[in-house]
Amino acid sequence: AQKVTQAQTEISVVEKEDVTLDCVYETRDTTYYLFWYKQPPSGELVFLIRRNSFDEQNEISGRYSWNFQKSTSSFNFTITASQVVDSAVYFCALSEPSSGSARQLTFGSGTQLTVLP
């Protein structure tokens, strides 16, 4: 079973629109970490945020915000007032430290976001 699901393969919005990228995860562990990474056209993945399973507070950083809901096993990412520079592939990832593969990240398949001018 897929542990991290990003159902949206591609999203296209017009500049200044808000956009939400969905991430649903699956784990039996009570302690786990969730991540979002951005991969711009240059190719290098850039870390955006890490959230542990005991911290359900939503996070806001400028135009970015994250909504973590354990009840629905979701960790969604919203970009407010999107800009062309936000165009990238966004990955959600899961880490389960108590598992046999403690140091690994399990990535979703990614969402390609295109922001049109």
Next chain:
Amino acid sequence: DVKVTQSSRYLVKRTGEKVFLECVQDMDHENMFWYRQDPGLGLRLIYFSYDVKMKEKGDIPEGYSVSREKKERFSLILESASTNQTSMYLCASSPGFTGGDEQFFGPGTRLTVL
């Protein structure tokens, strides 16, 4: 500034060739990882290493081997390249022993096998 570098951005090889992809990190990290990235499949872990000379298989190790002789360097080896190994290869490193740490990525190597 944190840095992970990969030896090539683009590489073209012929079927059957032996291919070396090199990765170097300057952060004194314990863990290093090799992923391949294919459209629609996200990042899939090939191998990782948590110490010098130590390695563990990831999800798709077949057709690959790795080498970590020094802490800062992690090499991915394709013993006999095949066309289905055409892909983007990403190297990453992380500091921790217990998991939950952010991974730092290199710029990637786009390998084409003809």
